[in-house]
Structures are given as structure tokens and as C-alpha cells.
Amino acid sequence: MSLPAQLPDGLVVEAEGEGISVPLSRQVNLLGALLGRAIRERYGEDTFRLVEDLRGLCRDAARTNNAAKHDEAARLIAGQALDTLTAVLRAFTTFFHLVNKAEQLEIVRINRERARAATDDAPRGESVADAVHELKTAGKALNEVRTLLQRLDIQPTFTAHPTEARRRTILLHQQRIADLLEALRAPDTTPAEEDALVRAIENAIRLLLATDEIRPAAVTVEDEVRHGLYFIGTSVWxxxxxxxxxxxxxxxxxxxxxxxxxxxxxxxxxxxxSWIGGDRDGxxxxxxxxxxxxxxxxxxxxxxxxxxxxxxxxxxxxxxxxxxxxxxxxxxxxxxxxxxxxxxxxxxxxxxxxxxxxxxxxxxxxxxxxxxxxxxxxxxxxxxxxxxxxxxxxxxxxxxxxxxxxxxxxxxxxxxxxxxxxxxGFHLAALDLRQHSRVHEAAVADLLRLAGVMEDYAALDEAERLLVLSAELRNPRPLLPPDPALHEDTRRVLDVLLIARQALRREPEALGSYVISMTDAVSDVLEVLLLLKETGLWRLLADGRVESALDVAPLFETIADLEHAEALLEQLFTNPVYVRHLVSRGRMQEVMLGYSDSNKDGGYWMANWALHKAQGAIARVCHSFDVDLRFFHGRGGTVGRGGGRANQAIRAMPPEAQNGRIRFTEQGEVISFRYAHPGIARRHLEQIVHAQLGALAEAPAQASREQAYEGPTVDPQRALMQQIADRSMDAYRALIDAPDFWPWYLAATPIEHIAGLPMASRPVSRKAASEVDFEGLRAIPWVFGWTQPRYTVPGWYGVGQGLANALAADAEAAGELQAMHADWPFFQAVAGNALREMARARFVIARRYAAMADEPVHETLVDEFERAERALLRITGQERLLAHSPVIEKSIRLRNPYTDVLNLVQLDLMRRWRAGGADGEAAEALRAALFVSLNGIAAAMQSTG
Structure with a gap:
């Protein structure tokens, strides 16, 4: 990449000193220099100097581990006017918008460089060519490869939550800068063209600083639909x-x-x-x-x-x-x-x-x-x-x-x-419908009452409900009387299904599955079938066959529901009415797994282990009933919500669950990262195809599968995993169930401001804002609240006590865990993701947030972090976090000082807010600055929830 002979007198990023690649270092230095000049132009020399002073103090604090430098920066911030601090926030937030885009372009550059160096005998790693080369090297004939491809069914699914914190306008400005940077890389640009490109980049940066960071109004569902379709209609297409x-x-x-x-x-x-526009749960x-x-x-x-x-x-x-x-x-x-x-x-x-x-x-x-x-x-x-x-x-x-x-x-x-x-097709992305099981229960109760069948359906136990539901599904007459006095919620449920019926008449591929949130009983599924029957989407024919227009997918979200999933599906597959439904849908059952709520319920290690066990158990029960299974993985962007490398997650699935069919959510900000650039989108999808083909080819041959399907393998490793998970969950629940925890969380995190940030159409809580508690708070803002102060707790808490207890209880445990890490992809993924999330934590900053609370929770978190760090380093053989992931380590090192500034400003704004005294326009300005700080740290951490 060419650079001007002399960089503008702007921010001196010193990226080359952080060990990142030379091309990326050059880009970051250029962007920093241009940003600095734009800051000086827009906000004046004094603000520019303040930005530089704060950056320097936090850089020195990071390099020398000197908390006094942070104290000095905090004092400097405390003496500034609000509009000056807002300018500082805008400056550092814009820096991260630029760096994030530069890092994406570096990924594209590296992939192209590796593609140029690849040969037929040594294709680029984790590419589609690499997948086929591996199959050929393994001795697979073409007909065997074609059989594998026939079984391949990959369906990424766009969702709006956690939504993208950046405005669409900000995204477009970032993309414009990315396009210009790519043009600047061209080897045949003339000096005049280079100068014009640099000037265009600088103008785009000026526009970024002049553009509102925060949306002027709350995001609508229509906004979210358009946002998702933009990416499907461009890079995905x-x-x-x-x-x-x-x-x-x-x-x-x-x-x-x-x-x-x-x-x-x-x-x-x-x-x-897509779920966007069809997911009405909450x-x-x-x-x-x-x-x-x-x-x-x-x-x-x-x-x-x-x-x-x-x-x-x-x-x-x-x-x-x-x-x-x-x-x-x-x-x-x-x-x-x-x-x-x-x-x-x-x-x-x-x-x-x-x-x-x-x-x-x-x-x-x-x-x-x-x-x-x-x-x-x-x-x-x-x-x-x-x-x-x-x-x-x-x-x-x-x-x-x-x-x-x-x-x-x-x-x-x-x-x-x-x-x-x-x-x-003519639909772009099949739209799923989703609603909570309790809403369906209430709607069915309303219908049964109006039809004179049952006055109080909700009072029935499960066995009684199944009898009523089965009888009504067999009964050809509708429940709805003419001009019924339906409850408003019931009317909405039925109206959605009537809309679905009309859409399917026009385009049979327009709808995907009907997903049932919080499924914990067979009746939850049969209730949906009854609602489908009432709206003409499901019917029992005279010859006993069923015609059904939609797949119905139970969603298992809590630890208890995951443990119970196998038994529930066994009951479902022995229900005569549901069996006929299955036959009508080609004996294909989709099952969704919830990663967010299971983590919030049981903590990181237990959630991952419960999900892994559930996949094996569900696969076995589907096989035993000759049901074709497709898993739908409801993963978020952060490790605490099931995030991480999608291809690694595929390879970590149990062998019996590897059948070629897979769905997974692409959520909010993850969509923007993976699909904003066609080169990133291509790399993401080729890694998924590579992982899915490889995992499918390595699954046990059909002749030897019977024994694997008889039941979960009972061996010392599984017993050890269960022991770790149980102890880990105990530790996690002890933290969140403690009486002093929730007051501490409210005081030590900016959750009250996250709730007001206009970035999503869905409320952050299932309860009214004044009644928010742990149970009501959704998993997404729960994780967002931990990410802002740099604790990242949902990605590691409980791991320390789980592993330390196992290591202390058995002298052989260390060797066993090291062997598991060496040989078991699932263990590698869980341990590796925890290490990466811990590396993103920064307790020297987090403790400053804890100081805003009276409860002594911070030390509990520090102790657990240190336990987890010692245990994971011992098991993985690393001398420090991310020693085996130097690229990520260097990126975090580059980002930390700049993120620290954003945190210190946010802390000062939170103190001003809590001190009160501001009202009217002053209060609104303070609130707006807090929102900018949330966006800035989200950009720095590259995650909301």
C-alpha cells in the first residue's frame, strides 16, 4: 500500500510497535493521521491535544501497568466540559470504526495472498478447495463426494438481536472508506491518483465526525428488516x-x-x-x-x-x-x-x-x-x-x-x-415465525373456552392437555365460532398464521419454520399444531393423513430443558397425531438450541456441556425413530452467547449429530462484520462449507453407527466434564443468586443506559423498565452490561472453580484434561473461547466501575478469573492468555489504551448522571453523551451482546 511521503500531523498511533502486520500498521497509521487532522479541524487544537494527552496517558498505563496514569487521565477528564468530552468520545469511537474496517481489509488481503500462494497439492487452508482435496486424499471417490454434497444443507439465519449499534449511515461511511483503502492498495496507481484517494479518505473521515453517532429515534422493525435485506441483497447475493x-x-x-x-x-x-419481522417473542x-x-x-x-x-x-x-x-x-x-x-x-x-x-x-x-x-x-x-x-x-x-x-x-x-x-427464489430468505409457548397456551385456552370445549385449559396437567389437544386435532370442525370475541393476543396469533397462509399460496418457499420459544412439554408443540389447524395450515384428511404447511421447531433454552429434550422428543415421536404431522413434513424435525439463555441460566461451562450433551441425545432419539434431524443453533456474537468461530463450532459437535444439515443465527453486529465485505463473506462461508463437509465425511460409517446411537458414551472424560460443569454452575449460581449481586450489577454497569439506547426494536426486558431484575433481563443486554466495563463475565465465570475442583480432587485429572484438550475438538473449542474472552477482560478498568457500587463483588470476580487463568494455562500448556493466538493478542494490545479512554470518560459521565442536578436540555445532552460512550466501547470491543 502506498502512503503519502509525509503523514499529516494527526494522531500518532504507533501501530508498528504493537507487532501487527506491516500492511495493517501502515493503514492504521494513515487513518490515525487523517483522523487527527480532522479532529483538529472540527473541534480545535485544545481538544486535539486533550485526545492526544489521554491516549498517551492510557498508553503508558498499559505499557508499564501503572494505575497512576489512569488516575491522572481520570482527573483530566473530570475537569472537562460535557461538550468537550462528547468530542473526545466521538474521536475515539471514530478511531475504532476506522481500525475495525482496516482489520477487515487485512483479513481479505491475507486470504488473497494465501490464495495466490496456493497450489493444487497445497490449497489454501479451510477453503472449499482444501475440503475437496482432503476428501480426495482420504480416498473418497467422486460418487461418495456427491453423496456427501447431497446431504449438505447449510442455512444461515439473520436475526436483528443483538442489533447493530451503528447507524446505517455510519456503516455506509465505513464501507466508503474501505473501498478507498482497497483502491489505494492497487500497485499501478499514479501519484496523482494516490493523492486523490487519500483526500477522499480524509473527506469521508470528516463526514464520520460530522454525522450523528446515535439514531435520532428508536429503531423500528422495518428498519431492522431493511438492514438485513441490504446484506442479503448485496454481499450474500x-x-x-x-x-x-x-x-x-x-x-x-x-x-x-x-x-x-x-x-x-x-x-x-x-x-x-431470516427472523427479522417474524420473531415476535417478547x-x-x-x-x-x-x-x-x-x-x-x-x-x-x-x-x-x-x-x-x-x-x-x-x-x-x-x-x-x-x-x-x-x-x-x-x-x-x-x-x-x-x-x-x-x-x-x-x-x-x-x-x-x-x-x-x-x-x-x-x-x-x-x-x-x-x-x-x-x-x-x-x-x-x-x-x-x-x-x-x-x-x-x-x-x-x-x-x-x-x-x-x-x-x-x-x-x-x-x-x-x-x-x-x-x-x-422469489423470497430471498425464508421467514421464520417465532412466539413464546405461553402465548400459544393462552391462545388455545381462549379458543377452547369460546368453543365451549374447556373453560380452564390452563388448569389441566400435561396428560389432560394432551388428551384435549389430540382430540381437537382429530376433530374436523373448527373451534372458532362466527364473530368470536377473541382476546386481542389470540387474534394477533391467528392473524399472523392467516398472513402466513396467504404468503404460502403466492410463494411456497416464503416461510421457514415456526419456532416455539421455551418449549418444555409436548403440549407446547401440539398447541401450535392446533393453531395451524384453525388457520388452514394443518389438516387431518379423511384417510388419516395430515397435510401441514409448516415445520414446527421446539426451542430448548434452559439447562433443565436441554437435559429434558431427549425425553420430550421421545414422547413427541410416540404421539400418534404428531407422527402423522412428521410424515407430512418428510419425517424431518428441526430442533433449535438456545445458547444465550442457557448461559445466563447455568454459566459458561455448564451451558456448553449441556448443549453438547443435548445434541448427542437428540440425534440418538431422532435416529431411533427414523426422523431426519436438522439442528438450529441460536448463537450470538459473543462467547457468552455461543459466539466464536462458526467452523470450529461445527467440528466440535458430537459425531452422531453430524448429518450435513445445519442452521445457525447470524445476529445483528455479526451480520455487519461477516457480510459488509464480499471477501469476508466468502471466507466465512467457505470455512463453514469446509467444516461441514469435513465433519460429515468423518462421521462414523453407517455400518458402525448403531453402537454409537445406543446411548451416550460413559467414560472417565464425560464424567470429568460433568463434574466440572456441575461445580462451575454451582459457582455461577452462587454469584448471581447472592442477595448483594443484583444491586451491585445495577450500580457497577451502565445497564440503565443500555436499556435506553435506541438500537433495537425489541425491549431489553420482559418486564417494565421499572421492574427489571435478573430473571426479566434478556440475555443480550445482560452480556452487553458485562462487556462495557470489560468484565466479560458470561464468557468465563465458573470455569475457575470447576477446573480447580477437578484438579484438586484427583492427581490424574491434570493429565486427563490435557489429553482432552489435545484430542477432543469440543474441549478445545470451549477452553479456547474462554481464553479469548478472558483476554478481552481488563480488570484494571473494571475495578473502577466496581468502585461505584457498595457491594464487595469485584474481588469475587477477580479471584475466579485468576483461578480460571491458572487452570486453563496449565491444561493448554500456554504461558499466557492467547499465546497460541498472537494475531488476536496483538489486536487487543493495540486497542486497549484507546478503549481505556472511552471507559474512563464513560465512568465520569455515569458519576455526573448519578449525581443529578441536570435537567431539561442539560440532562438530554448528558444522556446523549452516555449513549455515544456505549457505542464507542461496543465498537472497541466489537460486540454489544
């Missing part, structure tokens, strides 16, 4: 066909001599789903009308993307019937289309010898009709489905092959569009 192309190329490279191109064709294995803003609007805008965006792609094809696919043969099927299709839509006469004249172009224009005309009829009543719109559209694309590919242009059919824009048609 572009990347999915790239992954397919990478896989086709790898198959040609390693198996191309064995078969022709047609034999190397791929099944659709990568599709997207979010009253996701109304039936919002869900209807969401389904409409999904369809509209999909049709527009396909129309744009057809237009691009029309410009390049110009074979003439005077130069190449034209299949009769293509001519017949054109004539059939003319009966439905037509083109202007001049098009027929101009393109009469170009049948491929004519067909493409007719397909565009049909999409135009569908767009015009988005709001047409059911049955009054053009009958042109995504399936028929895909068939038209196949027809075009066949025509090109017959014309001797097969290469254009098998690679390039048409091949890409065929992949996009399979992956995105």
Missing part, C-alpha cells in the same frame, strides 16, 4: 454463487478427469433464512401487519434482483438463430409466454433472430407483472412461480449447450443466476 463456483472448480481440479461437467453439477446446499412491535409487510418486501427485493440479473444477461447472451441451432423447446416456450405477457413490437423486430434474448425479455416481463401485482388479492396474480422461473433458466442453459456454447451455461452469469434462483 454475490457470494453464494461464488461458493458454488469454488466447489465446481475444486471438483474439476481433483475429480474432473473422471466425469463430464454434468456429473459435477451441484445440488443447492446453501440457503438463507417484541410487541412485530405485529401481524409488520410480518405481512416483511413478506412483501422480501418478495419485492427478490424479484428486483432477479430482474436486474436478467437484464445483465440480456446484454451479453446474443446467439443468433442464423449462427446456431435453436431447440424447439425454446421456441415453444417463447410462444407460450406470448400468451401471458408480450413485448413491444420493436423488440420482436430487433431481436427476431435472437431467441435467447427474446426469452430473457419475456421472463423480465413476467417479473414486471409479479411486481405490479404484489398487492393483488390471492388468486388474482400471474401464476409464475420460482420453480417455473428456475425451469426457464435450465431451458436457456440447455439451449446454449445445443448451440455449442456449453461453457456459458456451466460457468459465468447464467450459472450464477441459476444458483441464485435456487438459493433465493
Amino acid at each position: 454475490e457470494t453464494v454463487p461464488r461458493i458454488h463456483a469454488d466447489l465446481r472448480r475444486a471438483l474439476r481440479t481433483y475429480y474432473g478427469g473422471e466425469q463430464d461437467e454434468e456429473a459435477l453439477a451441484l445440488p443447492p446446499f446453501l440457503r438463507y433464512r 417484541n410487541p412491535r412485530v405485529t401481524p401487519q409488520v410480518t405481512a409487510w416483511t413478506l412483501r418486501v422480501h418478495r419485492e427485493d427478490a424479484l428486483l434482483l432477479h430482474r436486474r440479473a436478467l437484464d445483465a444477461l440480456r446484454l451479453v447472451l446474443s446467439p443468433s438463430d442464423r449462427q446456431t441451432p435453436v431447440p424447439g423447446a425454446l421456441r415453444d416456450s417463447i410462444e407460450a409466454d406470448r400468451a401471458v405477457v408480450d413485448l413491444p413490437e420493436r423488440r420482436w423486430r430487433q431481436n427476431r433472430h435472437e431467441p435467447v434474448r427474446l426469452k430473457l425479455m419475456l421472463m423480465q416481463a413476467k417479473l414486471d407483472r409479479l411486481l405490479d401485482e404484489l398487492d393483488a388479492p390471492s388468486g388474482e396474480f400471474l401464476a409464475y412461480s420460482a420453480t417455473e422461473y428456475r425451469a426457464d433458466l435450465v431451458l436457456l442453459a440447455d439451449a446454449l449447450r445445443e448451440a455449442g456454447l456449453g461453457a456459458l451455461a456451466d460457468e459465468g452469469p447464467l450459472a450464477d443466476l441459476r444458483v441464485q434462483a435456487e438459493a433465493f
Whole structure:
């Protein structure tokens, strides 16, 4: 990367002194210099000097472990006016926006560098080519590889929470800067072009500083839907066909001599789903009308993307019937289309010898009709489905092959569009619906009461409920009387399902699954079937068969529910009515696992172990009942909510759970990181494909699976894991259940301000703001509250006592745990994620937050951290946290001093807020500054919740 001969007199980041790569160091130094000059311009020399002084003090404090430097910085902050501190916050927050983008570009650069160095015999690690090379090296024949690919079913699922803390405007400015930095890297830029690019970057930074960091109003669900669709319609739309192309190329490279191109064709294995606009659990803003609007805008965006792609094809696919043969099927299709839509006469004249172009224009005309009829009543719109559209694309590919242009059919824009048609259809991402089981229970009780079947359904025990539900599902008559006086909540539940029915008539792929939050009984599932029956989405036919339009997915979220999942599914699979439902859905059962609430319930180690055990148990019970299983992993971005490397998580799953099918949530800020740049998106998805193919290939052969499915392996390692988990959960519950804990948490974290931050449509608590307690607070703000003061407790607390107890109880435990770390991917993942989360903690800052509370909780946290650190370093053989992850270690080292400044300013603002005395505009300004501090630390830590 070229740099100006002399950097502007701005922030001196000294990135090269932190051990990061030379290209990244150069970028960070350039951005820091330009930012410094922009700070001086906008806020004046005094503010610039204050920013530099605070940075220097916190840098010296970090390098020399000198808390007195932090004290000096805190005193300097305390003497500043509020508008000056707001400027300081804006400066450091903008710095992290820039550094985060530079680090993303560095990932892209490294991957491209490794791709250039790769060979057929040594492909780039964790790439699609590497996955196929591993299969070939393992002796897998092409037919075996094709069998694996047929089983592959990967469905990332976008959710809005934890939502992205940055405004869309900030994201766009960041992306503009990233584009300019990439252009600056080009080896053939002239000095004049370099100067223009640097000036453009500086102007973009000026705009960042001049743009409001905080949204002026609360985020709406519609905002969140648009945010998710932006990424699906840009980087995801572009990347999915790239992954397919990478896989086709790898198959040609390693198996191309064995078969022709047609034999190397791929099944659709990568599709997207979304919760945004369909997840109403605890979010009253996701109304039936919002869900209807969401389904409409999904369809509209999909049709527009396909129309744009057809237009691009029309410009390049110009074979003439005077130069190449034209299949009769293509001519017949054109004539059939003319009966439905037509083109202007001049098009027929101009393109009469170009049948491929004519067909493409007719397909565009049909999409135009569908767009015009988005709001047409059911049955009054053009009958042109995504399936028929895909068939038209196949027809075009066949025509090109017959014309001797097969290469254009098998690679390039048409091949890409065929992949996009399979992956995105006319819906972009299938929308899931989700609601809490208690809402369904209340709705069913309301229906049964109105129908005169049961006055008080809620008073029944589980066995009685199952009898009532089974009888009603078998009964063909509806429960709803004419003009029923439904409870408002019941009406909303039914309205959503009626909207779903209408959407499925128009586009059968528009909806995904119906997810039931907090499933803890079979009746929770049958209640949903009854609601589906009442709205025409489920019915029992005269011959005993069931027709069902939706998959129903139980969500297991607490430790108790995870432990009980196997028994619940066994009861479900022996329920005669549900068995018929399963048959109607191809004997496929989706099961969702909740990582956030299980961690909040049982602590880090127990949650991970309970989830791991549950996966094995659920897989075994599904196998024993001949049910095809798809796990849906509800992971968040942070380690405390199941975050971490997605490919590592896949390889860590129990062998019996590796069946090729997987769903996982892509949440809020994680979406922005993984999908803002096509290069990052491609790397993310290729790592998932690599992990999923590898794990599937390594799963036990079918002939030897029977013994593995008989039950969980009982061995010393599992017993030791259980012992650690039990002790870890005891320690965690002792912390959060202590009488002094909740007052301490409220005082020592900025949770009261997190609750007011306008960054999500969903409330932070299931209770009113004045009644927030541990049970009511959602897992996302719970983790956010720990991340801001740099404790990161949800990612490690309890690990110390769990491991220390095991090590003290048995002299052989150390060797056993070291062996587990060496050989067991699950243990490696859990230990490694804890180490990374601990490395992000910073107790020299956290203790300053603890000083704002009266309760002595801080020392308990310090003691547990030190126990965990000693035990994990002993087991992993490292001399310090992240010794085996130097890139992450260096990034944290670079970030710490700048994050420290943000924390010290936030602490001062919290003290001013609690001291009172500000009202009206002054109070509003103070609150706004606090919100900026939350955003800034979120950017620095690269996580909210």
C-alpha cells in the first residue's frame, strides 16, 4: 500500500510497535493521521491535544501497568466540559470504526495472498478447495463426494438481536472508506491518483465526525428488516454463487478427469433464512401487519434482483438463430409466454433472430407483472412461480449447450443466476415465525373456552392437555365460532398464521419454520399444531393423513430443558397425531438450541456441556425413530452467547449429530462484520462449507453407527466434564443468586443506559423498565452490561472453580484434561473461547466501575478469573492468555489504551448522571453523551451482546 511521503500531523498511533502486520500498521497509521487532522479541524487544537494527552496517558498505563496514569487521565477528564468530552468520545469511537474496517481489509488481503500462494497439492487452508482435496486424499471417490454434497444443507439465519449499534449511515461511511483503502492498495496507481484517494479518505473521515453517532429515534422493525435485506441483497447475493463456483472448480481440479461437467453439477446446499419481522417473542412491535409487510418486501427485493440479473444477461447472451441451432423447446416456450405477457413490437423486430434474448425479455416481463401485482388479492396474480422461473433458466442453459456454447451455461452469469434462483427464489430468505409457548397456551385456552370445549385449559396437567389437544386435532370442525370475541393476543396469533397462509399460496418457499420459544412439554408443540389447524395450515384428511404447511421447531433454552429434550422428543415421536404431522413434513424435525439463555441460566461451562450433551441425545432419539434431524443453533456474537468461530463450532459437535444439515443465527453486529465485505463473506462461508463437509465425511460409517446411537458414551472424560460443569454452575449460581449481586450489577454497569439506547426494536426486558431484575433481563443486554466495563463475565465465570475442583480432587485429572484438550475438538473449542474472552477482560478498568457500587463483588470476580487463568494455562500448556493466538493478542494490545479512554470518560459521565442536578436540555445532552460512550466501547470491543 502506498502512503503519502509525509503523514499529516494527526494522531500518532504507533501501530508498528504493537507487532501487527506491516500492511495493517501502515493503514492504521494513515487513518490515525487523517483522523487527527480532522479532529483538529472540527473541534480545535485544545481538544486535539486533550485526545492526544489521554491516549498517551492510557498508553503508558498499559505499557508499564501503572494505575497512576489512569488516575491522572481520570482527573483530566473530570475537569472537562460535557461538550468537550462528547468530542473526545466521538474521536475515539471514530478511531475504532476506522481500525475495525482496516482489520477487515487485512483479513481479505491475507486470504488473497494465501490464495495466490496456493497450489493444487497445497490449497489454501479451510477453503472449499482444501475440503475437496482432503476428501480426495482420504480416498473418497467422486460418487461418495456427491453423496456427501447431497446431504449438505447449510442455512444461515439473520436475526436483528443483538442489533447493530451503528447507524446505517455510519456503516455506509465505513464501507466508503474501505473501498478507498482497497483502491489505494492497487500497485499501478499514479501519484496523482494516490493523492486523490487519500483526500477522499480524509473527506469521508470528516463526514464520520460530522454525522450523528446515535439514531435520532428508536429503531423500528422495518428498519431492522431493511438492514438485513441490504446484506442479503448485496454481499450474500454475490457470494453464494461464488461458493458454488469454488466447489465446481475444486471438483474439476481433483475429480474432473473422471466425469463430464454434468456429473459435477451441484445440488443447492446453501440457503438463507431470516427472523427479522417474524420473531415476535417478547417484541410487541412485530405485529401481524409488520410480518405481512416483511413478506412483501422480501418478495419485492427478490424479484428486483432477479430482474436486474436478467437484464445483465440480456446484454451479453446474443446467439443468433442464423449462427446456431435453436431447440424447439425454446421456441415453444417463447410462444407460450406470448400468451401471458408480450413485448413491444420493436423488440420482436430487433431481436427476431435472437431467441435467447427474446426469452430473457419475456421472463423480465413476467417479473414486471409479479411486481405490479404484489398487492393483488390471492388468486388474482400471474401464476409464475420460482420453480417455473428456475425451469426457464435450465431451458436457456440447455439451449446454449445445443448451440455449442456449453461453457456459458456451466460457468459465468447464467450459472450464477441459476444458483441464485435456487438459493433465493422469489423470497430471498425464508421467514421464520417465532412466539413464546405461553402465548400459544393462552391462545388455545381462549379458543377452547369460546368453543365451549374447556373453560380452564390452563388448569389441566400435561396428560389432560394432551388428551384435549389430540382430540381437537382429530376433530374436523373448527373451534372458532362466527364473530368470536377473541382476546386481542389470540387474534394477533391467528392473524399472523392467516398472513402466513396467504404468503404460502403466492410463494411456497416464503416461510421457514415456526419456532416455539421455551418449549418444555409436548403440549407446547401440539398447541401450535392446533393453531395451524384453525388457520388452514394443518389438516387431518379423511384417510388419516395430515397435510401441514409448516415445520414446527421446539426451542430448548434452559439447562433443565436441554437435559429434558431427549425425553420430550421421545414422547413427541410416540404421539400418534404428531407422527402423522412428521410424515407430512418428510419425517424431518428441526430442533433449535438456545445458547444465550442457557448461559445466563447455568454459566459458561455448564451451558456448553449441556448443549453438547443435548445434541448427542437428540440425534440418538431422532435416529431411533427414523426422523431426519436438522439442528438450529441460536448463537450470538459473543462467547457468552455461543459466539466464536462458526467452523470450529461445527467440528466440535458430537459425531452422531453430524448429518450435513445445519442452521445457525447470524445476529445483528455479526451480520455487519461477516457480510459488509464480499471477501469476508466468502471466507466465512467457505470455512463453514469446509467444516461441514469435513465433519460429515468423518462421521462414523453407517455400518458402525448403531453402537454409537445406543446411548451416550460413559467414560472417565464425560464424567470429568460433568463434574466440572456441575461445580462451575454451582459457582455461577452462587454469584448471581447472592442477595448483594443484583444491586451491585445495577450500580457497577451502565445497564440503565443500555436499556435506553435506541438500537433495537425489541425491549431489553420482559418486564417494565421499572421492574427489571435478573430473571426479566434478556440475555443480550445482560452480556452487553458485562462487556462495557470489560468484565466479560458470561464468557468465563465458573470455569475457575470447576477446573480447580477437578484438579484438586484427583492427581490424574491434570493429565486427563490435557489429553482432552489435545484430542477432543469440543474441549478445545470451549477452553479456547474462554481464553479469548478472558483476554478481552481488563480488570484494571473494571475495578473502577466496581468502585461505584457498595457491594464487595469485584474481588469475587477477580479471584475466579485468576483461578480460571491458572487452570486453563496449565491444561493448554500456554504461558499466557492467547499465546497460541498472537494475531488476536496483538489486536487487543493495540486497542486497549484507546478503549481505556472511552471507559474512563464513560465512568465520569455515569458519576455526573448519578449525581443529578441536570435537567431539561442539560440532562438530554448528558444522556446523549452516555449513549455515544456505549457505542464507542461496543465498537472497541466489537460486540454489544
